[in-house]
Amino acid sequence: MPTIQMTTLPHPDHRSGPPLLRETLGTVLRGLRGETGRTLRDVADAARVSPGYLSEIERGRKEASSELLASISGALDVSLGEILIRAAFEVSPPGTVSPHCTDSSKGTDSSPGSVSPREPVLAA
Structure with a gap:
């Protein structure tokens, strides 16, 4: 049974209120990529997306479609559910x-x- 370690990731703090979902998903994706030691280019190639676009997603500047999230999760070798669980954990009040x-x-x-x-x- 896979184990997920829940850690609080930093969110961009440029406004008050809860973070946007795209920012949280981007932070989670970047964190997962960092945990595996993979480069942006490596994950982008595996997900069949440009490195620039993946970078925009990781920085919370672009919304990722469900198809693209599935492709990125496959490239990171994690389930889409794991990504969504981590994002839900991050956006919920302590x-x-x-x-x-x-x-x-x-x-x-x-x-x-x-x-x-x-x-x-x-x-x-």
Whole structure:
């Protein structure tokens, strides 16, 4: 069962209020790329997108379509669900959302911070 480490990533702080989803997704994507030590060009080539456009997405300047997010997640070798769970964790006020999953094949809950690919649930 894959384990996801939840860490708070820095958000651009150029305005008040919650970060935009595109900024959060970009921060998550850049963080995942950094965790794997891959270059922008390497991931862009694997996702079949230009490095410049991927950079714009990572900086929260461009919206990524669902198809492009799927392509980038494949290039990073992570599920789209993992990206969305990390983004949800980042945009939620502290203490309101904790990563939580139920493994329906075993009828057991996984510990907070680890995510089963079966039934991800964000518990409030």
